[in-house]
Structure formats: structure tokens, C-alpha cells
Amino acid sequence: MLSLFVIPGHDRRLIPEGRLSGPMPWVIAIMIFLMVLATATGLAFAEAGQNVSDQLSSRATVQIIQANPDIKARQANDAAARLRGMALVEEVRVLPPAEIEELIAPWLGQTDIAEAPETGSLLEDIPLPALIDLKLVRPAGQKELGELRAAVSPLAEGARVEPSSGLIAPVISLVQSLQWIAFGLVVLLAMATAAAVIISARAALNTHKETIGVIHLLGGTDRQISRLFQRRIALDALLGGILGLICGTAIILLLGIQLSALGSGLVQSLGLSWYSWLIIGAVPILGMVLAMVTARMTVMGALRKIL
Amino acid sequence: MNEIVQFENVGLRYGAGVETLSDLSFTLYPGSFYFLTGASGAGKTSLLKLLYLAQRPSRGLIRLFGEDAVTMSRERLPGFRRRIGVVFQDFRLVPHLSAFDNIALPLRVSGVKEKDLTTPVAEMLDWVGLGDRAEARPATLSGGEQQRVAIARAVIGRPEILVADEPTGNVDPEMAVRLLQLFEALNTLGTTIVVATHDIHLLSKVPGAQMMKLEKGGLSDPTGSLRNPPLPRDRA
Numbered sequence: 432m433l434s435l436f437v438i439p440g441h442d443r444r445l446i447p448e449g450r451l452s453g454p455m456p457w458v459i460a461i462m463i464f465l466m467v468l469a470t471a472t473g474l475a476f477a478e479a480g481q482n483v484s485d486q487l488s489s490r491a492t493v494q495i496i497q498a499n500p501d502i503k504a505r506q507a508n509d510a511a512a513r514l515r516g517m518a519l520v521e522e523v524r525v526l527p528p529a530e531i532e533e534l535i536a537p538w539l540g541q542t543d544i545a546e547a548p549e550t551g552s553l554l555e556d557i558p559l560p561a562l563i564d565l566k567l568v569r570p571a572g573q574k575e576l577g578e579l580r581a582a583v584s585p586l587a588e589g590a591r592v593e594p595s596s597g598l599i600a601p602v603i604s605l606v607q608s609l610q611w612i613a614f615g616l617v618v619l620l621a622m623a624t625a626a627a628v629i630i631s632a633r634a635a636l637n638t639h640k641e642t643i644g645v646i647h648l649l650g651g652t653d654r655q656i657s658r659l660f661q662r663r664i665a666l667d668a669l670l671g672g673i674l675g676l677i678c679g680t681a682i683i684l685l686l687g688i689q690l691s692a693l694g695s696g697l698v699q700s701l702g703l704s705w706y707s708w709l710i711i712g713a714v715p716i717l718g719m720v721l722a723m724v725t726a727r728m729t730v731m732g733a734l735r736k737i738l
Numbered sequence: 739m740n741e742i743v744q745f746e747n748v749g750l751r752y753g754a755g756v757e758t759l760s761d762l763s764f765t766l767y768p769g770s771f772y773f774l775t776g777a778s779g780a781g782k783t784s785l786l787k788l789l790y791l792a793q794r795p796s797r798g799l800i801r802l803f804g805e806d807a808v809t810m811s812r813e814r815l816p817g818f819r820r821r822i823g824v825v826f827q828d829f830r831l832v833p834h835l836s837a838f839d840n841i842a843l844p845l846r847v848s849g850v851k852e853k854d855l856t857t858p859v860a861e862m863l864d865w866v867g868l869g870d871r872a873e874a875r876p877a878t879l880s881g882g883e884q885q886r887v888a889i890a891r892a893v894i895g896r897p898e899i900l901v902a903d904e905p906t907g908n909v910d911p912e913m914a915v916r917l918l919q920l921f922e923a924l925n926t927l928g929t930t931i932v933v934a935t936h937d938i939h940l941l942s943k944v945p946g947a948q949m950m951k952l953e954k955g956g957l958s959d960p961t962g963s964l965r966n967p968p969l970p971r972d973r974a
Contacts, residue, residue, distance in 0.1 A: 645830045648792055649891075650820030651847045653812075735812070738794060
């Protein structure tokens with residue numbers, strides 16, 4: 432590929448090059464800019480989904496369903512003690528009533544809890560289950576959940592064991608869909624870039640038809656001619672790509688600052704690791720390679736039609 | 739004597755039209771000088787296009803340098819074209835290149851190193867009287883000067899065959915004689931020369947040259963002297 436940029440000056444003059452004079456570098460700059468944004472979006476969603484999934488995959492919740500608060504508290508403590516003794520379980524935490532109140536607050540409202548009847552606590556009027564939060568030593572599969580149920584059931588009849596990942600499965604699924612839509616956009620943009628390169632290469636071929644004809648008749652090969660176009664388009668793509676990358680990176684950083692200011696759950700987990708940045712940085716290079724390959728195929732295809 | 743070009747029953751048709759060239763059969767020998775004459779539209783340029791491999795015939799056999807040029811693969815054509823020098827009727831100079839770069843083009847296409855081409859190109863520019871116009875673009879040259887650049891470009895690579903289409907059409911009689919002298923000099927060095935021309939006065943200026951006359955796409959005297967191998971010009 433390096434040989435493309437070390438073509439002697441006299442060969443380069445065969446097909447005049449005007450840097451940033453035509454629309455091609457600007458079209459590629461816009462395409463690369465959009466590709467950078469789409470790639471960053473896809474990667475951010477992929478990482479967020481993975482982070483959340485990693486955090487929750489080894490967690491499970493035990494629900495002790497019992498109307499009598501005293502029995503419920505005893506069953507919860509017994510179950511917690513049993514669970515602490517299991518090798519599968521790394522951490523056990525019985526959720527205090529205040530935390531459960533917080534959890535249901537979005538549905539019942541703080542005001543309702545505060546203004547609860549004279550008992551002072553809504554928990555005493557609503558038969559809420561006791562919750563035990565578990566952190567396991569490995570992801571909670573069906574086998575692990577079965578072991579947990581077997582351990583808890585004798586102590587608390589009707590106790591439920593649920594993997595935490597199941598609770599946000601629809602969110603993960605949505606995040607994954609968004610991720611694939613973003614990557615789909617990247618593919619579509621790459622196809623649009625290739626189409627723009629084809630149009631540009633054909634136009635350039637048409638403009639330099641006479642020169643190409645002369646080079647052919649003097650014994651020039653298709654490869655010699657296509658190299659000239661490849662180089663020209665590669666340089667256009669590189670310049671446009673760098674411009675697109677700079678603009679795209681600026682937007683990503685700006686959005687990153689704004690998202691981190693929101694400071695809420697999944698949104699805050701939207702971030703880009705160093706290898707994601709590496710992929711984003713490679714977008715203009717991949718764009719240039721795509722443009723070069725497309726230009727070469729277009730030019731070689733067109734030259735093959737000439738004797 | 740081995741033939742350098744051989745045509746057998748060659749016909750050329752553009753699209754679905756009538757044949758521009760019909761039943762051409764002749765042989766060209768190395769080191770010979772040929773004039774190709776005929777009225778406008780007789781098919782001179784078409785015949786030259788077949789010779790310099792810009793066109794494949796619709797039928798018949800063409801052998802060039804002992805090889806079948808009709809079925810030759812595209813990949814092999816550049817190698818054969820480098821052995822043929824062409825002076826186009828419309829010059830076909832590359833407009834954005836200087837006279838020097840235009841003349842150097844065949845050498846660069848063949849991969850000659852830059853340090854090895856400066857002297858021959860400069861000498862060729864001097865020879866055609868354009869030593870002081872090396873950096874001039876074609877648009878700033880007169881018709882005659884452009885034609886001389888085109889001729890210099892055709893001969894710079896010492897081709898085995900030189901094909902010239904009306905090479906003296908735009909130059910004064912004195913320059914025409916000089917150019918013919920250049921062709922003769924090349925011919926004596928072994929280059930086969932084929933010059934298409936309207937100017938029958940040129941024929942007398944190259945003693946021993948053979949003549950092919952085209953009429954309505956065919957040779958007017960297909961059983962004439964071309965059937966017999968002529969002696970090379972330096973021995974004629």
C-alpha cells in the first residue's frame with residue numbers, strides 16, 4: 432500500500448491531482464464522520480450491554496413470600512444463613528425494609544409512604560416479600576439457580592429464586608438491537624462511500640479518457656493506469672477521513688461529557704474503552720482501503736472494456 | 739527473410755456497418771519502408787489501427803512479430819505495443835505534460851529510469867528542432883511543433899515498427915523532408931516504417947520504399963510488389 436504514495440512525480444502528473452479541489456474528499460469526510468459516530472454508538476451500546484450483563488449475570492435475588500412479618504423475617508434470616516454456607520455464594524445481603532421502601536417508591540410514591548396510616552410504615556400494610564440479594568461466584572445458570580432453590584425451599588416454602596439478569600433482559604435486548612442498528616448503519620455508509628467512489632472514479636476515467644488511451648497505445652498496462660487513480664482516490668479518502676475523524680471525535684467527546692453529567696444507570700455506563708477508540712481511529716484507514724479497492728476494481732473493470 | 743507483419747484475408751467492420759477493410763492480405767518485412775496511400779475514407783487509418791493494436795480485425799489473421807495478434811490476450815498487448823511507435827494523425831499529446839514529458843512518456847511507461855532518459859529526450863528534442871521548447875505545453879506549440887513532438891515521442895523508444903499517420907500533414911516542406919530523413923535514418927537502423935500519406939510527392943523522396951495503395955477498403959494491387967519480399971532499404 433505504501434508504494435501508492437511513492438509514485439514518481441512524473442507519473443503522478445499523468446493524471447493531474449488537485450487536493451481538496453473536487454467534491455470527493457468532502458463527500459468522504461461526511462461519510463467517515465457519520466461512520467465514526469455510528470461506530471462509536473454501536474461500540475458504546477455493545478460495551479454498556481456487556482457491562483450491565485457482566486454485573487448482573489452472577490447476581491440473583493431470593494424472594495421470601497410470607498404474609499406474617501415475623502415468620503418472614505425469621506425465614507429470611509435462616510435462608511441467608513444457609514446461603515452464606517454455600518460455596519456457590521460469594522455474598523449475601525438481606526435488604527433492609529428502608530431499601531425495599533425505596534425500591535417500591537417509584538410505583539407508590541414517597542408521599543404515599545410518608546402519609547401512610549397511623550402504623551407509620553406502608554410495609555406493614557402491604558405484604559411485600561423479603562428480599563435477599565446474592566452475589567455468586569459464577570454466572571447464575573439454570574444449574575446454579577436449581578441449587579439455590581433446593582437450599583432455600585426447605586426453610587421458606589414458596590420462596591422464589593430469580594436471576595437478576597432476567598429483570599433487565601428486555602433492556603439488554605433493546606441495547607443489543609440498537610448496537611446492531613448502529614453497525615448496520617456503518618455498513619450502509621460504507622456502501623454509500625463505495626458508490627460515491629465508483630461515480631468519482633468513472634468521472635475521472637471519463638475526464639482522462641484521451642490520456643489513458645495514449646498511455647495504453649504506448650504500452651502502458653492497466654495496472655500502471657489504475658495505480659494512478661488508486662493513489663489519487665486514496666489521498667482524497669485519507670484527507671476526507673482525517674477530517675471526518677476529527678469532527679466525529681469532537682462530537683463523541685462532547686456527548687460523553689453531557690451523558691456523564693446525567694449520572695444515571697445505563698446512560699452512565701455508556702462509555703468507550705481504549706480498544707473501542709482504536710476501532711474508531713481505524714475507521715478512516717478502513718475507509719481509505721475501501722475507497723482504494725473500489726477505485727481499483729472500477730478502473731480495472733472499465734479498462735478491461737478497452738482493447 | 740522473416741516477416742514482421744502478416745495479414746491474411748483481414749476484414750474490419752465497425753459495429754453493424756459495412757466492412758471498412760476487406761480481404762487484406764500482405765506481408766511486411768523487417769527493415770523495409772512502406773508508404774500507405776489512398777483517398778480519404780479508403781481505410782488508411784483503420785489499417786494503421788490494426789497495425790498498432792488499437793483495434794482487432796472482424797475476421798482474418800494478423801501475425802505481428804511472428805505471433806497471432808488477433809487472439810493475443812489483453813495482458814500481452816502492452817509488451818507488443820512497446821515495440822511499435824505511433825505518430826497519430828491528431829498527435830494525441832497529453833495536454834498537461836510538457837514537450838519533454840510527452841516525449842519521455844514511452845520510456846517511462848517502459849520503466850526506464852529517470853537518469854537514463856534525460857539525455858535521449860533532450861537529444862530528440864534538439865533533433866526535431868524543439869530544444870528550447872522542452873517545457874512548453876502542447877497548447878502553446880504550433881501545429882507543426884506538436885507534430886514534431888508526436889514524432890519524437892514515437893521514435894524515442896527505438897521501435898521495431900514505426901507507424902505514422904500523415905506525419906507531414908502540418909509541417910512545411912523543409913521540415914517534412916527533415917522528418918522523412920529521420921524516418922530513413924531509423925529505417926537504416928532496422929526499424930520497419932509504415933507511413934500513411936496523401937502526399938504522393940513524398941514517395942519519390944524515399945528511394946526504394948514500397949507502396950501500398952488502398953481503395954475502398956482493399957489493396958488496389960493485391961498481387962503487386964508487396965507479395966515479394968523487398969530488400970531492406972540499406973541494401974536496396
